[in-house]
Amino acid sequence: MGGDLIRRRLPGGPDTAGTRPDAEPRRVVPPKTVGIVWALLALNTLGSAGAKTVVPLPRSLIQMATMGALVTAFTLALAVNLHLRIRPSAFVFLLTLLLVPSVISSANLEVGYGALFRCARLGLFVGTLWLLSRWWDGSTTFVRHHIRMYFAVLVSVAAGLVVSPGTAMPEYYGGRLVGALWPLTPPQIGQYAAVIIGLTVLLLLGRMTDKASAAVIIVPSIVLLALTHTRTATLGLLVGLVLAISSLVLSSAAARRFFAWTVLIAVVAAVAFSSAMQAWYLRGQSQENMSNLTGRAKVWDALLAAPRTTGEKVFGVGLSDKSFGGLPIDNSWLAVYHEQGLLGITIVAAMIIALGGVALLRPPSVPRACAIFLISYCAISSYTEAGLGDASPYLLHLALAASLLATPAPATALTKAEVPRRRIPRWARR
Template sequence: MTATETRTGPVAGREDQRGTSRLVGLVWALLVVNTLGSLGVETIVPIPRQLLQLITMGSLCVAFVLALALNRRLRFRPSVFLLLLTALLVVSVVSSLFLESGLGALFRCARLTVFVATLWLLTRWWGTGMDLVRHHIRALAGVLALVALGLVIAPGTAMPADFDGRLVGVVWPITATQVADYAAVVAGLAVVLWLSRSCSGRSAFFVVVPAMVLLLLTHTRTATVGLLAAVPVAGLSLALTNARARKAVGAITAAGAVLAIAFSTALTTWFQRGQDADALSNLTGRQYVWDKLLAEDRSLREQLLGVGLTDKSFGGLPIDSTWLAVYHEQGLVGVTIVALMMLTLFFAAFTRAPSPQRACAIFLIVYLMIASYTQVGLGDVTGYLLHFVVAAALLAAPPATTPPGLGKGRQADGLSANPRRAGLA
């Protein structure tokens, strides 16, 4: 073997691995596109609803085809989380077949089926480091960049009076709560990566600051509270083995207490969003919908299996609760499955040794537990479900053999050889 051949082999292998990793990232970005909203927000350039649906559904189909091409031999890795999600899919199909929610329920089941199948195809790359976290951050940051672009081009349209001046996406229709969710997750994951020395401070700064600005402009309380609660918990999970995490958690806690006291009036005003005590206690009208939903007369079948997949509304109003939406659509059986999904992730996080993967997963789990109270997500294809999938992938056991896309030089814990120079890009 010549010297040239000796150099060419490893170089070619690394190029193949990088190419596979890029394709996995592309599949993930397409899944994120599929979860984007398509209604309720006026865009700068009007986009027909049919075109929006074509793009979102087309992205899912392309993602499935690419994932199938990447995993032609259909090698799956066992996942209790995905087994439970598949069981939830079965419940959804059975309940939707009664057509209480119309033919749209079957269409949503078909979408969920392709989505779950794509996730199974990607399990070959689960448990192999931090690549999926970075793919997730990049995809969400791309969406946030579109939101920021709309804010620069048409600030009045991006913060409409109809939405109480809250920031929305106007290049692509994205609601304020969805913008806030993406911003909180991007900022939180970037902070956790920095705490775990998996990215440089400069990279984290240029991600966290813009994301936090967008989050504050959305005036979304749930995402903000979830972020503020989840980051310290994730930091504490690193504290025993990471001096930076110990110092940072203490500094963040102290700074947060000082800022809360110094700007208590401004924080209270921001938190109230101009609402009176009744609106706050009623959770901005959510309690009315929840009471009506729980008071609805249901047959035994509807109590157990629900009415099938809907547009996450009841009586024409949004349900805005993961647990009640799942109860409405998939019944008590669905609620039990979702609870088991969460418990599975909690158990996996509890039994893993401290690591960057575990810290990121804990951040996502804590954040989503808080968000599930006033947001829908785990019973259907949503961005919230994608966050949970990232947590499940991070907590998966490392594969027995190195799959394509993870070179021998890549460390399984996701840390670069030189953490100070590591970035998010």
């Protein structure tokens, strides 16, 4: 090891300090604290409303835990980045601009003081992402943090299913899987399962993980996804993987084999289990209920028909709990229009377009494929799920995509403390 370090410092050898103009970029390795910060951001976006749990948890206690996680995340991110070194990011910049209509509309207090609280939460969320952007270099480091955190959430869901099956699959949710230890809804669980399945499959295709480790993540996640009966998450997973793997087909033999086998298995399953798959998809609902998207269309029509002033059309009514008339909006675009107006929709659309455009311009790679999967998944889910205009798992998924599309930092000279010291043999010290 000592000899290797000595050779690196010989004249004409590799310029690991980055002092020559042609030096290769030196990756800034993120400290372990960065992974903790990412996990705390994910914890903050779990939400406080959902199913009944085995041990009743007061909503105020859950909100205190999630908000405390965000404050802690910001504090830790600031502690490891005291010099406030950030990297340019169009995504985080646009997300910062989204604060403008959010604050302007929330200042009217049309939806109460909770709107200002949500603005502060979004501001802390964005500030933490800026601090973490220093370590966004196009590597899969944050992908692994993402998978670990959400797999831990799924482990808690599975534990709740074992401890109390009746609570985990209640009748008021149609027998769909919910969080029995932490109040999580079926769409939430389906989202987390679908995202980590897709990311793990792509890491496996890129040989960035082994088959055994991938199976530990993928197999139980597929089971939990099936138990949630979440159509949006399943569709987002399938379409996202098709687009992501297609971006690797020309450069990866493993991707070509996986794509071919997946198509073959899908065709066989569609023929052999068509009736079972149709029953799973319908979830016992009537055709009329399916046509109005389980009641969502009625809420959407009422929201669009509601009278609005010019200010409300442009800036919205302020950050709320993503509901209208006491019913969930369940559409990111309509929720943004309701809360942040047409200006908010423009900014959110610009975020998606910017990420998608950069992804198309990047050369084929596993990080690019992961970014394509996340962008396409969020775009599909935005039709029946809200969250693109406020601190949510969807914004965290897109932030992960932004980190994957970032270019490596330019080479910089090592500080005196970072330069490896030459190990002098004991005999030479005499």
